Amino acid sequence: MMLRLSHGTSIVFIDGQPLIFSSGSQSLLGMNQIAGYVGCRLEEGIPFAQLAQEVLERGFAEPRAMLRAVLANWSLRGLVNACDPPPSSPPWSVQRIAIGGVRFALRHHDRVLAARVAPLFTHLEAGGEAAAITYDLWQDDGMACLSRDGEPASVMQVAQAAPVIKARIADDILKSPVWLLALHAGCLHRNGKALLILGEPGAGKTTLTSWLTGQGFVYGGDDITVAGDDGRVTGLPFLPSVKSGAWKLLAPVYEDLARLPVHVRPDRRRVRFPTPREMAGGAPARIGWIVKLRRSRSGPARLEEMPSAVALKHLLAEATSRSRGMARPSLDVMIAAAAAARCCELHYTRLDDASRLLKLMCDDEPA
Numbered sequence: 001m002m003l004r005l006s007h008g009t010s011i012v013f014i015d016g017q018p019l020i021f022s023s024g025s026q027s028l029l030g031m032n033q034i035a036g037y038v039g040c041r042l043e044e045g046i047p048f049a050q051l052a053q054e055v056l057e058r059g060f061a062e063p064r065a066m067l068r069a070v071l072a073n074w075s076l077r078g079l080v081n082a083c084d085p086p087p088s089s090p091p092w093s094v095q096r097i098a099i100g101g102v103r104f105a106l107r108h109h110d111r112v113l114a115a116r117v118a119p120l121f122t123h124l125e126a127g128g129e130a131a132a133i134t135y136d137l138w139q140d141d142g143m144a145c146l147s148r149d150g151e152p153a154s155v156m157q158v159a160q161a162a163p164v165i166k167a168r169i170a171d172d173i174l175k176s177p178v179w180l181l182a183l184h185a186g187c188l189h190r191n192g193k194a195l196l197i198l199g200e201p202g203a204g205k206t207t208l209t210s211w212l213t214g215q216g217f218v219y220g221g222d223d224i225t226v227a228g229d230d231g232r233v234t235g236l237p238f239l240p241s242v243k244s245g246a247w248k249l250l251a252p253v254y255e256d257l258a259r260l261p262v263h264v265r266p267d268r269r270r271v272r273f274p275t276p277r278e279m280a281g282g283a284p285a286r287i288g289w290i291v292k293l294r295r296s297r298s299g300p301a302r303l304e305e306m307p308s309a310v311a312l313k314h315l316l317a318e319a320t321s322r323s324r325g326m327a328r329p330s331l332d333v334m335i336a337a338a339a340a341a342r343c344c345e346l347h348y349t350r351l352d353d354a355s356r357l358l359k360l361m362c363d364d365e366p367a
Contacts, residue, residue, distance in 0.1 A: 001047065001048045001082055001084055001140040001141045001143070001145070001155075002045055002046070002047050002048075002082065002083040002084055003042055003045065003046060003047070003048055003051070003071065003080060003081070003082055003083065003155070004042055004043075004044075004045040004046075004080070004081060004083050005020075005039070005042045005043050005079060005080060005081075006022075006078055006079055006080060006081050006152070008022060008023035008024050009021065009022050009023070009024075009078075009079045009080075010023075010043065011036065011039045011040050011043055012028075013036075017030065017031075018031045018033070018035070018036025018039060018040070019031060020039055020074070020079055022077075022078065022079060024078060025078070029074075029077070029079070034055065034058065034060060035070060037054075037055070037058070038051065038055065038067070038070065041054065042080060045083060048067070048071075048140075048141040048143075049141065051067060052064050052067055055067065064141075064142065068142060068143055068157060069157070071143070071155055072143065072155060072156045072157045072160060075154045075155045075156060076154060076156060076160070076164065076266045080155065081152035081153060081154065081155075082140070082145050082152065082153040082154075082155050083152065084140065084145070084153070085147070085150065086107070086109065086136035086138060086145075086147050086150065086153070087109045087136075087138050089109075091107040091108055091109045091136070092108050092109060092110065092111050092114055093108045093114050093118065094106070094107050094108070095108070095118055095121055095122075095125055096125060096126060096127060096131060097121050097124035097125055097126060098124060098126040098128075099124050099169065099173065099236060099237065099238070100170075100173035100176065100178070100179070100226060100234070100236050101173070101176060101178035101179070102132055102133065102169075102172060102173050102176050102178070103126070103128075103129055103130070103131045103132050103133075104131050104132070104133050104134070104135065104169060104172075105131035105133075105134040105135070106118070106121060106135050106137065106165070107134060107135065107136045107137065108137055109136060109137060109138035109139075110137070110138050110139040112139065112158075113137055113138070113139055113144055113158065113161055114137075116158070116159075116161065116162060116261055116263070117137060117161055117162045117165060119273075120162050120165075120166065120238070120239055120273050123237070123239070123275065123279065124237070133148065133149060133172055134148070134149055134150075135147070135148055135165060135168070135169075136150075136153075137161060137165070139158065142158075143155045143156065143157065143158070144156050144157070144158050144160070144161040146161065146164060146165065146168070148168065157264065159262070159263055159264040160263070160264050160265070160266060162263050162273070163241070163263050163264070163265040163266065163271065164266060166238055166241075167266070170223075170224055170236060170238070173224075173226070173236060174224075174320050178226075178228075179226040179227065179228060180226075180227050180228055180229050180231075180321065180330050180333060181226070181227045181316075181319050181320065181321050181330060181334065182224055182225070182226050182227075182319065182320040182321075183196070183224070183225045183226070183227060183233070183315055183316075183318075183319050184198075184223065184224065184317075184318040184319070185197060185198050185205075185223075185224075185225045185315065186198075186205045186206065186208075186209040186220075186221065186222045186223065186225070186235070187220030187221045187225040187233060187234070187235025187280075188209060188212055188213070188217040188218060188219060188220055188235075189217065189218035189219075189220055189280050189285060190216075190217050190218070190288070190362040190363075191288070191362060191363065192285065193285055193286055193287070193288025193289070193362075194220065194225075194232075194233050194235075194285040194286065194287050194288060194289075195217070195288060195289045195291065195358070195362060196225060196233065196287060196289070196290045196291065196315070196341075197209055197291050197293060198290065198291065198292045198293065198314050198315065199292065199293035200293075202295075203293040203294070203295055204246075204293060204295055205222060205223070205293065206222040206223070206240050206241060206242060206243070206246070207242070207246040207249060207250065207351070208293065208351060208354060208355075209222045209240065210222070210240050210242060210246075210250050210253055210254070210274070210276070211249075211250065211253060211351045211354075211355055212355055212358065213253065213276040213277055213278065214252065214253035214277065215355045215359060216359070217362075218278045218279065218280050219235075219237065219240070219276035219277075219278065219279045219280065220234070220235025220237060220279075220280045220285075221235025221236045221237050221238060222235075222238070222240040222241065223236070223238070223241070224236045224238075227333070227334065227337070228284055229333065230284075230333070231286070231287070231333045231334065231336055231337035232284035232285055232286050232287075232337075233284060233285060233287055233337075234280075234282060234283070234284045234285070235280065237279055237280065237282070239273040239274065239275060239276075240273065240274065240276065241265070241271045241273060242254075242257065242271060242272050242273070242274060243269050243270070243271055244262075244269070244270040244271070247272065249351065250274075253274075253277075254274035254275075256274065257272055257274050260272040260273065260274060286337075286340070287337050287338070287340070287341045288341055288342065288362065289341055289342050289343070289344070289361060289362060290306075290311045290314075290315060290338060290341050290342075290343045290344075291303075291343075291344050291345070291346050291358065292306060292311070292314050292344070292345045292346070293345075293346055293348075294345050294346060294347045294348075295348065295349070296347050296348065296349050297349065298349055299347070299349060300353065301346070301347065301348040301349065301350065301353035301354050301356070301357050302346075302347050302348075302357070303344045303345070303346055303347075303357050303361060304344060304345045304347065305343070305344055306343040306344050306345050307343070308335075308338040308339045308341070308343050309338075310343070311338050311341070311343035312334060312335060312338040315334065315338065316334065342361065344361065346358070
């Protein structure tokens with residue numbers, strides 16, 4: 001596998017300290033001396049095996065594991081690519097999937113990688129129209145390589161491949177003109193309407209969303225929800241990304257959770273991807289409820305009414321529009337959608353208490 005720094009990336013020295021400069025992100029990444037050596041060798045392009053041998057000769061024991069970790073980190077930041085094109089031989093398998101109004105082909109060139117990655121997208125498989133975007137996935141020198149439409153490939157640890165593909169597909173969907181806005185929110189369905197769950201990182205969106213699927217709610221998505229021109233929403237139905245800290249909590253909901261493969265996200269979080277009991281069919285739904293999560297260490301669960309203006313502020317805080325800017329018509333659509341929804345803050349400690357309150361709210365019973 002031939003490796004090279006990405007276009008617009010270079011090694012610079014400041015007071016003798018090597019740094020990687022990325023013109024795309026206008027950022028500098030500090031390095032130690034051995035990493036500086038690796039970066040300099042990557043400027044010209046070098047095979048992985050040769051780079052590992054040179055690092056070994058400079059006194060670094062077992063360099064391959066270190067290099068795989070470093071190269072994956074740099075590549076997922078857009079700093080390093082594999083120069084090799086996707087394999088020319090027919091792929092071992094091809095998945096044709098549809099999600100978020102976009103069609104993809106996932107070409108698996110390695111049986112081991114396919115066994116880890118393909119199950120995450122089986123529920124999205126669809127025939128019919130040709131794929132708009134093709135991803136090729138293969139393995140070389142112990143690393144997974146991922147190319148989009150034949151572009152220079154990113155390299156990553158094998159355990160990172162599935163989360164990275166999921167993130168790349170989500171990014172492609174967010175760039176699609178089909179949607180008015182993409183919202184950072186979990187999405188569940190109840191009584192024909194959508195429940196949007198908002199929360200800061202660590203607030204428990206995925207954990208609560210997953211728990212509610214065991215309480216009669218229909219799963220739409222745990223992280224990204226897209227809104228159309230009419231204000232109706234659709235969750236992106238990727239399998240929920242359950243972090244290791246929630247595996248024991250969610251064992252009653254996902255009976256096979258402990259047997260699923262462990263994947264590693266780019267942020268190094270260990271996750272599993274279980275399949276919810278019931279998944280929404282993809283039809284857009286009117287927003288019925290917007291709930292902002294507030295985890296607490298103790299005390300009873302409670303719902304506090306939230307003004308629609310505050311709910312809209314939370315909803316749009318991390319929203320992405322197809323034009324990468326919020327136009328007034330888009331804002332008006334979301335103002336109307338939020339005004340028609342019931343908006344609350346959920347303060348909770350225990351999942352069962354939180355789900356009881358949300359079921360009462362969504363079934364229009366007094367809490």
